[in-house]
Amino acid sequence: MNSDVDKRKINAGRVRSMDLITSALFELLETMPFSQITVTEICDRAGIARKTFYRNFRSKTSVVERLVDQVFYDFMQKYDFKTSGARKIYLYWYEYILCTREFSAIFFDPDLYDFITEKIREFVEVEMIETLHNSVSFDPLLSDYYLNFAAAGIASIMREWMKKDCQTPAKTMASLTTRLLSGIVM
Numbered sequence: 001m002n003s004d005v006d007k008r009k010i011n012a013g014r015v016r017s018m019d020l021i022t023s024a025l026f027e028l029l030e031t032m033p034f035s036q037i038t039v040t041e042i043c044d045r046a047g048i049a050r051k052t053f054y055r056n057f058r059s060k061t062s063v064v065e066r067l068v069d070q071v072f073y074d075f076m077q078k079y080d081f082k083t084s085g086a087r088k089i090y091l092y093w094y095e096y097i098l099c100t101r102e103f104s105a106i107f108f109d110p111d112l113y114d115f116i117t118e119k120i121r122e123f124v125e126v127e128m129i130e131t132l133h134n135s136v137s138f139d140p141l142l143s144d145y146y147l148n149f150a151a152a153g154i155a156s157i158m159r160e161w162m163k164k165d166c167q168t169p170a171k172t173m174a175s176l177t178t179r180l181l182s183g184i185v186m
Helices: 002-029 039-046 050-056 060-078 086-099 101-108 110-134 140-163 170-185
Strands: none
Touching: 002 039, 002 050, 002 060, 002 101, 039 050, 039 060, 060 086, 060 101, 060 110, 086 101, 086 140, 086 170, 101 110, 101 140, 110 140, 140 170
């Protein structure tokens, strides 16, 4: 019984450290490019030792990956692509971006844009592959092209929307994204 309590304390401490590190990195991204941020600067900002950083993360990229993976996990818990429909899913994304400054930092940093596009591709592959395979125009030999096109399209549209301070309503952006990407699943 005592070891269960100890594990919860360790897990809570680890989560707290990971949250501090993640927050510190995104605070630094507000003032400098990802490529110029060092692990030492992240640790100083988070108020933790370097060994604590490396107990929790392999690299500063893995800090960004943690946030993005959590966003996709939360998304997959909330929506099922097969039953929710593309427009509702895209609406969630646009509404999420409105509330999340960290996502803006990822989309606007040149060193992270390709990273986020690849993460979107991974998500699209997991969530949309069945939809793609069932579409009339789908050619399995070209699936990588479909997936890359969808991921790059989603990333590009979202980035452009953020450049314009998210002034176009999220509902309008969700409809636009659905229309633009509908060609890959027809």
